[in-house]
Amino acid sequence: MKRIIIVFSLFVLATTLSAQVYLDSSAPLEERISDALSRMTLQEKINMVHAQSKFSSPGVARLGIPGIWCTDGPHGIRPEVLWNEWNNANWTNDSCTAFPALIALAATWNPDLAPLYGEMLGEEALYRNKNVVLGPGVNIYRTPLNGRNFEYMGEDPLLASRMVVPYIEGLQSKGVAACVKHFALNNQEHNRHGYNVHISDRALYEIYLPAFKAAVTEGKAWSLMGAYNLYNGEHACENEYLLKKILRDEWQADLCVISDWGGAHNTDLAVRNGLDLEYGTWTNGLTINNSEYHAYMLAEPFRLGILEGRYTEQQLDEKVHNVLRLIFRTSMSTNKGFGSMVSEEHLKAAREIAAESIVLLKNEGGLLPINSNEQNLLVVGENAIKMMTVGGGSSQLKVKHEVSPLEAITLCSEHVVFERGYSSGENYIQDNVDFHEQLSDPRSAEQMKHDAVEAAKQADIVIYIGGLNKKPHQDCEDSDREQYNLPYNQDELIEALLDANKNLVVVNMSGNAVAMPWAERVPAIVQTWYLGSEGGNALADVLFGKVNPSGRLPFTVCRQLSDYPAHQFGRETYPGVSSGNYDELYYSEDIFVGYRFTDLAGQKQKTVQKLMNAKNVRPHKPLYSFGYGLSYTTFDFGKAQISGREMTKDGSLQVQIPVTNTGTRAGKEVVQLYIADLKSTLPRPLKELKAFQKVELMPGETKTVSFSITEDMLQYFNPDKHQWESEPGDFEAVIATSASDIVARLPFKLK
Numbered sequence: 001m002k003r004i005i006i007v008f009s010l011f012v013l014a015t016t017l018s019a020q021v022y023l024d025s026s027a028p029l030e031e032r033i034s035d036a037l038s039r040m041t042l043q044e045k046i047n048m049v050h051a052q053s054k055f056s057s058p059g060v061a062r063l064g065i066p067g068i069w070c071t072d073g074p075h076g077i078r079p080e081v082l083w084n085e086w087n088n089a090n091w092t093n094d095s096c097t098a099f100p101a102l103i104a105l106a107a108t109w110n111p112d113l114a115p116l117y118g119e120m121l122g123e124e125a126l127y128r129n130k131n132v133v134l135g136p137g138v139n140i141y142r143t144p145l146n147g148r149n150f151e152y153m154g155e156d157p158l159l160a161s162r163m164v165v166p167y168i169e170g171l172q173s174k175g176v177a178a179c180v181k182h183f184a185l186n187n188q189e190h191n192r193h194g195y196n197v198h199i200s201d202r203a204l205y206e207i208y209l210p211a212f213k214a215a216v217t218e219g220k221a222w223s224l225m226g227a228y229n230l231y232n233g234e235h236a237c238e239n240e241y242l243l244k245k246i247l248r249d250e251w252q253a254d255l256c257v258i259s260d261w262g263g264a265h266n267t268d269l270a271v272r273n274g275l276d277l278e279y280g281t282w283t284n285g286l287t288i289n290n291s292e293y294h295a296y297m298l299a300e301p302f303r304l305g306i307l308e309g310r311y312t313e314q315q316l317d318e319k320v321h322n323v324l325r326l327i328f329r330t331s332m333s334t335n336k337g338f339g340s341m342v343s344e345e346h347l348k349a350a351r352e353i354a355a356e357s358i359v360l361l362k363n364e365g366g367l368l369p370i371n372s373n374e375q376n377l378l379v380v381g382e383n384a385i386k387m388m389t390v391g392g393g394s395s396q397l398k399v400k401h402e403v404s405p406l407e408a409i410t411l412c413s414e415h416v417v418f419e420r421g422y423s424s425g426e427n428y429i430q431d432n433v434d435f436h437e438q439l440s441d442p443r444s445a446e447q448m449k450h451d452a453v454e455a456a457k458q459a460d461i462v463i464y465i466g467g468l469n470k471k472p473h474q475d476c477e478d479s480d481r482e483q484y485n486l487p488y489n490q491d492e493l494i495e496a497l498l499d500a501n502k503n504l505v506v507v508n509m510s511g512n513a514v515a516m517p518w519a520e521r522v523p524a525i526v527q528t529w530y531l532g533s534e535g536g537n538a539l540a541d542v543l544f545g546k547v548n549p550s551g552r553l554p555f556t557v558c559r560q561l562s563d564y565p566a567h568q569f570g571r572e573t574y575p576g577v578s579s580g581n582y583d584e585l586y587y588s589e590d591i592f593v594g595y596r597f598t599d600l601a602g603q604k605q606k607t608v609q610k611l612m613n614a615k616n617v618r619p620h621k622p623l624y625s626f627g628y629g630l631s632y633t634t635f636d637f638g639k640a641q642i643s644g645r646e647m648t649k650d651g652s653l654q655v656q657i658p659v660t661n662t663g664t665r666a667g668k669e670v671v672q673l674y675i676a677d678l679k680s681t682l683p684r685p686l687k688e689l690k691a692f693q694k695v696e697l698m699p700g701e702t703k704t705v706s707f708s709i710t711e712d713m714l715q716y717f718n719p720d721k722h723q724w725e726s727e728p729g730d731f732e733a734v735i736a737t738s739a740s741d742i743v744a745r746l747p748f749k750l751k
Ligand code: BGC
Pocket: 072, 073, 134, 181, 260, 261, 394
């Protein structure tokens, strides 16, 4: 014993006396890490690879190395929770700015807004002393039932990639790490811990991985969160193929892999397959109130495994190395400031992003924008008054203020009456935070509807504000939606309002597409999202014309659920079929996700069958296409030009098209470039988004939009050779304003 104490004391003395490179912020990062690592005891290292509380993990106090504090994410900084529990700590100084949900950011189609979002969020994280924001999420929108689509960036890998990179850059410029989540294939919440995805490599690489890859290789995210689900029979947080082969070997990621909270299951796999830092594991009773952190997969079982020779210290060192890199980049960064909370600047950014995300789907007879003071307005719908920052799961926020649509509309017009129309029942209390909302109504559903309809008869314009609401099954973590139609009989209510008053504006607030059986009859439809602190103001900005809408759909809106490719094949493709231990879930639609599937409507059934290698699939034209959105002004396109008709593999072609604002208001148009491979050995979608640009134009102004086509835009993933490649032959550059609104097709050949 005496000998052990002497050796340990000498070790401590040596590590204290030798030059402390790890504390020298001017020294190269990898040298600092190696130096810190060389000073740590086995126990100190073990402590660093698992949590010490719900959201923190320790550093090494003896060496002056601080720990890591994580926070949700991704739309604002989560209120403080108790040390060992999910429940709120009831702090009074942790109210934040809620930024619009990430689906809204994607709907702006404006990558210039993403760094602003990231920076503002980073400042709030700094103020709260958080080092890692658990987001952004980039899981692809596969089904409109997925309860967390509002936290992600839509159905297209290119759109998600272009939006996620600047978000990460903005956030990390503040010294706060992004934690890209949930890697990978977490495309539904139903049974999220217990489904096992079967997917082709082609669909994995072409559809589900690109946004993660962009986040890691271009955005240089400092951390990444594994998903709950399984893939190929292994949980994603311990998945060899995802974490070792793809993330580390192919993408050369130098980030820290963090488990989702409770996503680690097996010490052996966690040790071997690349998990660095374990959080939230549900050891015996931990979720209730029991701090058994020593029992985590990467705690005692790992340490004993090393002592007993089942694992090596080298395996532990690799993980600590990644954790230290994260610490040096964040909690030990000497560049970060102090941050700020709910500043004017943050609220301004939240409002700007929110307003730019709103999508005008229909505007017959120019019902919108509303001329504020000349008309009697009736606002109907619970979402006009409900706090939308409440609920949804881990992304719930405690905001300093949230402007509701009704408040904002009332500020814009003196003639506003409100009728509830429907009620979603009691308020939803999550994590013990009661916002004291009054959501229940003593009237019967029939009475509420009747009162709204009677009021509609007296109004000049009815603004209906409904949709989903972030309660369980209504866009909320850990549960999927149970129907595609709106809940609480809203469809019936909308039809009844329409019968009473033709001047009806329907504002659908959701993070997912919803069925709109009334779409043909309603003259004006607005798709909006969970817009954050300034949501009401942003919506009013658009309704009253202060902001000209320029959001575009980040997903396809089908007429019915069965029109989505994931719902064409029965339970095998959603929600999965039980095999005993897990639900087996087959991504049989393969690469034909979203518009890649609905684009096939109108093709011969034989062609569809051949492309999709499936019999009973029936694509239908969507109600509203991916990329679609209207404006209060109009745009005209001039003649599109391409710089040549042939392209070599290392060459490029330039595409140009003039766009003119032909209306009387300034506005923004989103010009989208899709590429169509006209003949290919492997089946390919009819076209795929490869670039887009948002242009702002004054009335009468013309700007020329240019795109450069390079060979990587023509590639597909060849699963046999396990590589990206392009095939010489005929292609088209398709310029469009949505997946269905094609402006020009420019043919060219790849030599
Ligand atoms: C969610 C993550 C979240 C984590 C911490 C998990 O249940 O899936 O997205 O970041 O909890 O709250």
